[in-house]
Every structure is written in structure tokens, then in C-alpha cells.
Amino acid sequence: MNDVRFMIDGKECLGKPGQTIVEAAKANGVYIPVLCHFEGLKPVGSCRICTVRVGGRFMAACTQPLIEGMAVENTAPDLEDMRKSLIEMLFVEGNHLCPSCEKSGNCELQALAYRYQVLAPRFPYLWPRRDIDASAPLLMLDGNRCIQCLRCVRACRAKDGRKVFAAVDRSRRVKIEVDKKLAAHLSEDQARRAMDICPVGAILRKETGFAVPIGRRKYDAVPIGSDVEKGTGR
Amino acid sequence: MGRKITIEPVTRVEGHGKVTIRLDDAGKVTQSRFHVVEFRGFERFVQGRPYWEAPVLVQRLCGICPVSHHLAAAKAMDVIVGAGPGKLTATAEKMRRLMHYGQMLQSHALHFFHLSSPDFLLGMDADPAVRNIIGVAALNKDLAVQGILLRKFGQEIILATAGKKIHGTGAVPGGINKNLSPEERDRFLKGAAPLNIDQMIEWSRAAVELFKDYHRKNKDMVDGFAEFPSNHLSLVRKDGALDFYHGVLRAVDAEGRKVLNDVDYQDYLEYIGEETRSWSYMKFPYLRSLGKTDGWYRVGPLARLNTCDYIPSPLAQKEFEVYKAYTDGKPNNMSLHTHWARLIELLHSAEVIKELLLDKDLQGAKLVKKGKKVAEGVGLIEAPRGTLFHHYRINDDDQITMANLIVSTTNNNEPMNRAVHWVAMNVLSEKPEITEGMLNRVEVAIRAYDPCLSCATHAVGRMPLEVTLVDARGNVLQRKVR
Numbered sequence: 001m002n003d004v005r006f007m008i009d010g011k012e013c014l015g016k017p018g019q020t021i022v023e024a025a026k027a028n029g030v031y032i033p034v035l036c037h038f039e040g041l042k043p044v045g046s047c048r049i050c051t052v053r054v055g056g057r058f059m060a061a062c063t064q065p066l067i068e069g070m071a072v073e074n075t076a077p078d079l080e081d082m083r084k085s086l087i088e089m090l091f092v093e094g095n096h097l098c099p100s101c102e103k104s105g106n107c108e109l110q111a112l113a114y115r116y117q118v119l120a121p122r123f124p125y126l127w128p129r130r131d132i133d134a135s136a137p138l139l140m141l142d143g144n145r146c147i148q149c150l151r152c153v154r155a156c157r158a159k160d161g162r163k164v165f166a167a168v169d170r171s172r173r174v175k176i177e178v179d180k181k182l183a184a185h186l187s188e189d190q191a192r193r194a195m196d197i198c199p200v201g202a203i204l205r206k207e208t209g210f211a212v213p214i215g216r217r218k219y220d221a222v223p224i225g226s227d228v229e230k231g232t233g234r
Numbered sequence: 235m236g237r238k239i240t241i242e243p244v245t246r247v248e249g250h251g252k253v254t255i256r257l258d259d260a261g262k263v264t265q266s267r268f269h270v271v272e273f274r275g276f277e278r279f280v281q282g283r284p285y286w287e288a289p290v291l292v293q294r295l296c297g298i299c300p301v302s303h304h305l306a307a308a309k310a311m312d313v314i315v316g317a318g319p320g321k322l323t324a325t326a327e328k329m330r331r332l333m334h335y336g337q338m339l340q341s342h343a344l345h346f347f348h349l350s351s352p353d354f355l356l357g358m359d360a361d362p363a364v365r366n367i368i369g370v371a372a373l374n375k376d377l378a379v380q381g382i383l384l385r386k387f388g389q390e391i392i393l394a395t396a397g398k399k400i401h402g403t404g405a406v407p408g409g410i411n412k413n414l415s416p417e418e419r420d421r422f423l424k425g426a427a428p429l430n431i432d433q434m435i436e437w438s439r440a441a442v443e444l445f446k447d448y449h450r451k452n453k454d455m456v457d458g459f460a461e462f463p464s465n466h467l468s469l470v471r472k473d474g475a476l477d478f479y480h481g482v483l484r485a486v487d488a489e490g491r492k493v494l495n496d497v498d499y500q501d502y503l504e505y506i507g508e509e510t511r512s513w514s515y516m517k518f519p520y521l522r523s524l525g526k527t528d529g530w531y532r533v534g535p536l537a538r539l540n541t542c543d544y545i546p547s548p549l550a551q552k553e554f555e556v557y558k559a560y561t562d563g564k565p566n567n568m569s570l571h572t573h574w575a576r577l578i579e580l581l582h583s584a585e586v587i588k589e590l591l592l593d594k595d596l597q598g599a600k601l602v603k604k605g606k607k608v609a610e611g612v613g614l615i616e617a618p619r620g621t622l623f624h625h626y627r628i629n630d631d632d633q634i635t636m637a638n639l640i641v642s643t644t645n646n647n648e649p650m651n652r653a654v655h656w657v658a659m660n661v662l663s664e665k666p667e668i669t670e671g672m673l674n675r676v677e678v679a680i681r682a683y684d685p686c687l688s689c690a691t692h693a694v695g696r697m698p699l700e701v702t703l704v705d706a707r708g709n710v711l712q713r714k715v716r
Contacts, residue, residue, distance in 0.1 A: 099401065100283075100291035132282055134631035140284055206632055207315075209286045211602075213404065213412040214397025 004066045008074050021061035021072055022050055031225035032074055033083060033112055035090075035199050036149035037062040047149055049086055049112070053079060080116070087112050088121035095130060095144035096200070102209030103201030105217030109147060110200075111224035130175070136183035138191035138206055141165075146176050146202040155197045156190065158182045164194065165203075176202070237261070239668060244268075244677050251685070253676055255658045261665060266658035268651050268680060269514045277637045285311055285628045286407050292624070292639070293401055298344070300401050301337035301392055302617035302642075305330055305479070306624040308405035309613030313500070314628060316605025317408040319480060325598030326409035331479045332590045333395035333404055334615065338478055338583040339434065340388025341618035342535075342576050345684045346441065347381020350573060353678050354448050359671035377444070380437045384580070387422075387434050391587060394418045409602035416597060423591050431588045435549065438581040442553050445574050460569035460653040460679045463488030464530065465521060466537035467645070469616050470496070474543030476550075476582065478616040484541045485521060485531055490565050493521060499614040502623060508640065516647050519640055530648035533620025534683060535575035540565040547589070550582035569653050572682045617642045619684050643685040653679035 003014040008030045015024030020043060025032045036047035045060030052061045053073040061072070073079060090096075090109060098104050130143030148167065153176065156164040164182045167174055186194070195205040214220065236259055242252030256265040276295050283291060289307040293300035308330070312318050322330075352365045355373060364372070371378035389399040394414060396402025404410055422431055449456050465488065469481035483502065485494035494505055509518040509526050520529030531537070539558075545551045557566070557578060566575070590596065613624045620642030627636040657676045662668060 099294055100287055102287065102290070132633070134284065134633050140632070204284070206284065207286055207407075209284070210290060210403040210406050211411055214402060216412075 004068050006066055006068070006070045006072065008072045009076075015066045017066070019066050021052060021059075021064050021066060021070075024066050025061070025072070025074070026228050029229060029231045030074065031228040032061045033115070033225065034062050035108060035112070035147065036151065038151050038155065038197060038199075041151065041154050044150060044154075047086070047090075047147070049083055051079065051082060083112075084116040084118060085122065087116055087118055088123055090147050091118070092121045092123045092125045093128070094147065095127065097144075101145065101201040102204065103145075103198075105212075105214065105220050107201060107219075108199035108224065111219040114219070115224055133178060134206070135180060136178060136186070136206075138186055138188065139178065139183055139194060140204045140206050141176065141178050142202050142204065143175055144202075145200045147200055148174055148176065149199060150176075151197050151199065152176065152194055152203055156194045158185070158190075164190075236264075239662070239673070241673055241676055244680055251680075253654055253680075255654075255662060255676075257663070261663065263655075263658040263663040266651070266655045267513060268647075268654045277639055280626075280634050280637045282633050284632050285314055285626065285634055286632075288624075288626060288634060288637075289405050289407075290401075290403050292637075295639075297400055299337055299341050299618050301333055301396065302615055302622050303624070303639075304396070304402070305334055305405055306613040306615045306617075306622045307626075308407065309480075309615060310611040310624045310626050311407035311613070313608065313611030313613070314626065315407045315607055317603045318611070321603060321605065322409055323598065323600040323603050324595040325413050326601055326603070327479075328590055328593055328595050329395055329410045329413060330405055332414070332587065332596065333392055333402075334479050335583045335586045335590070336388045336391025336395065338388070338618055339438075339580060339587065340385045340392070341684075342580040342583065343381055343384035343388065345618070346445075346573060346576060346580070347378065347384070349684070350681055351377075351381070353674070353681070354445075354573075358674050358678055359669075362670065362674070365674075380440070383428055384434060384437055384441075387429055387431075388583075390429070391422065394422070406602060408604040411601065413598055413601065414591075414596040419591050419596065422587070431584065431591060435581070435584040435588065438577070438584045439549060442574075442577045442581055445577050446556075449574065456570045457568050459675075460656040460682070461567055462569075462652050462656060463567050464532050464649055464652070465493055465524070466540040466565055467494065467521075467531040467533055468538040468541045468621055469499070469614055470542045471546070472496070475546045476538060476542040476544070476579075477546075478579075478583075480615070483614070483621075486541055486565055488565055488567055490540070490563075493524060499623075500612045502612060502614070502625070506623075506640070508644075514647070516644050517640075518647050519645050520648075531645065532649045532683075533642055533645040534572060534618075535579050536566060536569075536572040537620060538616060539575045539578065545578070545582050547582050547585035549585055550578050553578045553581060569649075569656075569679060569682045572684075576684070619643055620645050643683070646683045646685065650680050650683050650685060653682065 004017055006013050006015060008025055013028040022032050022034060033049050035049045037043045043062040045063035048060060050061040051058050054070050098110055132142050134140040150167060152165040153163060153167055158164060162182060165176050165178055168177050169175060191205050194203050237257040239255040240252060244251045252269050254267050255263060258264050276292055280288060280292060288311060289304045292307045293304040296303060348367045351370055356365050356369050367378060393399045396404035424430060427433055465485055467485040470484045471477035471481045482496040483494055483499045484496050487493050497505060505522055507520050507522045520526050521531060545554045557574060610627045615622050622642050623640035625638040626634055629635050654676055657679045661672050661675050
């Protein structure tokens with residue numbers, strides 16, 4: 001099939017039919033931030049960090065397939081400010097204490113806050129009461145840091161295909177819970193994958209925190225998105 | 235008419251405290267108290283957190299010596315993961331030691347040059363506007379630069395071992411997360427002047443000489459100022475040597491008799507009690523064997539040089555011998571001699587840093603070791619300001635259920651109150667007018683203990699000074715703000 005021609009912020013790009021805007025942008029060296037999306041998982045477009053504008057309409061770039069000739073706005077000031085405000089809302093809505101969080105330096109939310117230069121949120125902190133479930137032998141689930149992206153729900157499954165994590169309750173009360181029986185039998189690899197799939201520090205592989213020294217963590221040397229922009233993140 | 239003098243906050247100390255002194259109608263002191271007036275409560279909010287997070291979380295209660303809290307918590311967690319004293323790899327223990335001695339260097343340099351030297355070099359009665367490190371720089375630029383660079387060198391050591399100068403992550407339960415690269419080592423050993431370890435040793439020697447010279451010229455004042463007998467407590471190495479990182483608990487009384495004889499600190503609760511008093515957020519620790527009234531003790535440089543038998547580095551040992559000879563080998567109970575002891579420790583730290591840098595174990599690859607997990611651990615360390623206790627219990631899910639911290643400044647609570655009382659009785663009592671210089675002497679007494687009030691109550695604070703004189707009915711008689 002022929003390549004799809006499209007534009008991002010005036011830059012002529014080529015994509016493959018069926019690609020989402022996020023995927024095609026990445027292939028063209030353009031970074032569109034994502035949080036709820038993870039390569040290899042079916043996108044759900046829930047966090048809206050990837051919001052772009054096409055023909056005056058806002059859309060989630062992680063779910064929207066390419067259309068021939070579409071002109072995508074990605075870095076308009078109002079879009080960038082909206083993304084920044086979403087990041088700020090995620091910070092105030094949970095209890096994100098980066099100084100003592102072992103995901104610091106590897107945390108996508110923190111990395112995005114640096115990229116968008118969030119110095120202090122414009123919204124009041126909500127300081128919600130959230131639970132910690134540390135009952136599984138290898139995993140700890142810290143609700144304080146969860147942003148309900150559902151990446152763990154979609155990605156983590158036991159050998160028989162059952163989901164290890166699930167979203168329970170609704171609206172502001174929604175929270176991620178772990179199936180205690182399944183979690184009790186997770187392998188080391190499964191536990192590691194669960195921690196890695198979490199964009200923040202809500203899912204932790206127990207007893208391994210702070211093993212990577214400051215300076216060698218994922219975003220210490222390469223700020224989020226810069227690998228895509230330098231063409232090394234494909 | 236009776237009066238009350240309030241010094242709030244106390245300046246050139248870490249954190250937020252105040253002093254109140256009550257005078258009767260004749261101007262005679264009837265009561266003096268050093269209050270710590272802030273509270274945050276780390277011991278409570280660390281509960282529920284995973285144990286491996288504690289070394290990084292708890293160090294946030296201080297920005298001056300976070301390394302002490304980081305390492306004390308890590309040592310407690312070593313016990314919990316079955317890698318307690320003596321079980322760490324050589325690389326892990328020596329990297330931690332390097333981090334800690336780097337911190338001793340920076341903290342002692344900060345305290346002497348930035349906080350205390352203005353009192354000695356410019357005078358206790360000097361104008362407060364110039365009685366600070368800027369004033370020192372105007373008087374003796376080279377000395378101020380040395381102080382700043384000594385601190386910088388220590389901070390660079392911390393950066394290389396913990397990943398950050400303040401609030402790093404180097405120590406993990408059972409070990410360390412990095413070794414020292416040959417490039418980092420060579421930078422400290424052979425770096426361009428002045429930032430190399432030989433220069434630091436030289437400047438540290440000069441600092442000891444500076445204080446000794448001041449002492450020679452002001453013997454009566456230095457010896458007599460806030461001098462009082464007390465017990466002294468610290469860790470010492472098993473063979474009695476000075477050791478800031480690890481050892482057994484030893485306490486001596488004012489005459490040098492051992493009142494705590496080299497005990498294992500895992501059992502510290504058997505030996506140390508804590509008393510609360512209604513007027514301060516800082517507790518009052520005491521030796522249980524001597525009781526609340528007589529069991530209080532000093533910690534820090536003065537105490538350490540009273541408890542240890544010798545210093546295991548040649549230049550500092552030589553200075554230690556001079557220092558001990560001054561009191562005929564007996565414990566030194568003179569508050570201002572704490573500065574002398576601190577500078578000998580500064581020199582010792584620099585010497586140990588060099589010794590460690592030359593040790594190939596720092597380039598080793600075995601960083602973490604773990605054994606059988608247990609539910610409870612105690613970690614002690616000699617922080618710049620004195621003995622620091624961290625004690626944790628965890629549950630079956632690896633969450634902390636109890637934390638007890640006795641920080642150095644808390645250990646020195648009663649001694650600081652005694653020092654304040656000494657100044658109140660000997661400088662302020664029955665004087666017709668209270669001058670700013672007199673009030674500064676109250677602070678000089680407190681400052682000798684280098685208190686970190688933020689640590690002591692696990693709080694943060696700032697330090698402008700307001701002095702208010704009020705009568706017994708609360709009417710303001712005199713007010714000074716600077």
C-alpha cells in the first residue's frame with residue numbers, strides 16, 4: 001500500500017496506512033508525549049496528554065489513525081499549555097513525592113513535568129487518602145502514585161491469561177487493585193514487567209529500589225522525547 | 235519588676251529555636267531555657283512505607299547532614315536484610331565510609347568557617363552586620379576561601395558516592411549502588427590545585443593551628459566559657475579508636491570513668507531513655523543506669539575525643555595528643571573546646587578520605603549482599619554533631635511499622651540548656667543593661683554544639699533574630715530585630 005502523506009506543524013511527513021498519529025510522528029522524528037499509551041498495547045486514549053489538533057478539532061493522537069493529507073498541530077502554545085495543565089492535574093490529584101520515590105529518574109510523569117517545565121502546579125493539591133497494598137511477595141502497589149493509565153491492567157496477565165490488575169469503583173473513587181492470588185505466584189520476569197509498564201512509581205518490584213545510581217537512570221542523560229527527536233528512539 | 239528575655243530565632247544554627255531567660259526584680263536570672271519550637275514528625279509518616287525507601291526518605295529531614303541519616307537508616311536496613319555489621323562487601327562499606335567522611339569534612343568546615351569563626355575572628359561584640367562569613371572574607375579572604383573550598387571538596391566526595399551533593403541515593407539495604415571510578419578517584423587525589431586531597435589536609439592542619447593560636451591568646455575565656463561537668467557518649471571502634479561510621483557504644487563520666495562499656499548498639503533501648511518536657515518539642519535522652527537527673531550526656535566532637543582512646547590517622551593523632559595533654563588525659567568539659575575537637579576531626583576526615591581514595595576496594599564490583607531477613611534493625615552512626623540513632627521495625631509485607639530516631643542535637647539538648655544557663659548566670663544576671671553582645675554569647679554557647687534543630691525535631695526553619703525583653707506582665711520593655 002502507498003505511504004500516507006500528512007503534515008505535523010508544517011513539516012511534510014510520510015506514514016504507513018493504519019498507523020496512529022503518535023506512531024507515524026515518531027517514525028518522522030516528531031515527539032508527541034504519551035502516558036497511558038505503551039508501545040505494543042492497544043491504545044485507549046484516556047490520559048489525553050497526546051492531544052493534537054486537526055482541522056480545528058482536538059483528538060487523541062495515540063488512537064487516531066492517519067488520514068491522507070491531514071495537517072496535525074502538535075506544538076501550538078495552547079496545546080502545550082493544555083498538556084502542561086494535564087500533567088499538573090495528575091500531580092495534584094495524587095500524592096507524588098518525587099524526592100523519596102524510587103522511580104525518580106525513570107518516571108514518565110516526572111520526566112514530562114521536566115520537559116514541560118512544571119515548577120509548581122497551578123491547581124490546589126487534593127492530598128487524597130490512598131491505599132498501599134504490599135501483600136504480594138514480589139510486588140507493591142502504591143495507590144498514592146497511581147495515575148489510572150490502565151497500562152498494568154492491559155499488559156499484565158498470568159500464564160492462563162487472567163488479568164493481574166483491575167480497575168475497581170468509578171469516577172474519583174476508581175483505583176487499581178491487584179489480584180492477590182495471581183500476584184502471589186508472579187515470576188520475577190512478570191514482576192519486573194509490571195514495574196516497567198507502570199509510567200510512575202505505583203507498581204514496585206519489592207526490595208530493589210534505588211539500585212541504579214543517580215546519573216545512570218533512564219531520563220538522567222536523555223530527557224523524555226529527545227530520543228525520538230534525535231531519531232534514535234525508533 | 236521581673237523581666238523575660240527572648241532570643242528568637244537563634245541565629246547561625248541549623249533550624250529554628252529560641253531562648254527564654256527570666257529575670258527577677260533585681261535582674262537576677264531565675265530560669266533559662268533553650269526551646270525547639272517546630273515539629274514535623276518523620277517517625278510517624280515513615281510508617282507504612284517500604285523499608286528500602288527509608289534511607290532516601292528519612293534523610294530529607296535535614297539538608298546539612300542528610301548523609302548521616304541516609305547511612306544510619308541504611309545501616310538499620312542492613313540488619314533487616316541480614317547484612318548487618320561486618321557483613322557488607324569491602325567496596326560497599328568503604329564507599330559508605332568515603333561518603334560519610336566527605337560529609338564530616340563539609341559539615342565541620344561549614345560549621346567552623348561559616349557559622350562560628352565570625353565570633354572568634356571578629357569578636358563576640360562585633361556589629362552583627364559584619365559578624366558573619368562575609369565579614370570574615372573582608373578580614374581574611376584566604377581563610378574564607380579555604381572554608382568554602384573545604385566544604386566544596388566534601389560535597390564533591392558526596393556527589394561521587396551518593397549521586398547528588400544533597401539527598402543522594404548511594405546506600406541501599408545491604409550495600410551501595412555504585413563504586414568509585416578511577417577517573418573520580420584521580421580527580422580527588424591529583425586534581426588541579428586547590429581541589430585535591432593533599433591541599434585539604436594542609437588547610438585542615440592550618441585550621442587546627444588557627445584555633446590553637448586563638449586559644450593561646452584567649453585562654454581564660456575559651457576555657458571558662460560554659461564549662462561544666464557531664465557524661466560523654468559516642469561510638470568507638472572495638473579497639474577504642476575514633477570511628478565515625480561504626481563501633482560500639484561507650485560513655486564516660488566527667489572524670490573519665492566508663493559508665494557505658496562498649497556495648498552493642500542494637501540493644502540501645504536497654505541503655506538510653508528519652509524524657510519529654512512540656513516546653514520543647516525536643517526530647518531529653520539520658521543513660522538509664524544513671525537516671526533522668528544525672529544520666530544526661532554530651533555527644534559530638536567534644537564527647538568523641540573524650541570517649542575514644544586514640545585517632546587512627548597520624549596527623550590528627552598528633553593533634554589529639556596535644557589536645558588530651560591540655561586536660562592531663564582527663565575528659566574535656568569546656569564547651570568552646572568543642573571547636574578545637576571539631577577541627578581535629580576535620581583533619582582526621584581529610585586523612586581518612588586520602589587513605590580510602592588509595593584503596594583499590596573502592597573500584598570493586600561487589601556492591602550488595604543480603605542474608606536472612608529479620609523484622610527489626612538499629613543503625614547508629616557518628617554524625618558531625620554526634621551520635622545518631624535510627625531504629626525501625628517492619629511487618630511481613632516489608633512496610634515500616636515503627637521508627638525511632640534520636641538525633642545528635644537531641645542528645646545534646648540538656649548540655650545546650652546547661653550552656654545557656656551558664657551564660658545567663660555568668661553574663662546576663664544582675665546586669666543593669668542587656669547588650670546585643672551579651673545575647674550573642676547565649677548563641678555562642680549554643681553554636682558550640684553545632685545544633686541542627688531541623689534534625690532534632692525533623693522540621694525546617696529560617697533564622698532572622700528577634701530579641702524581646704518583656705516584664706512579668708508581658709509588657710515589651712525592649713525589642714531588637716536584625
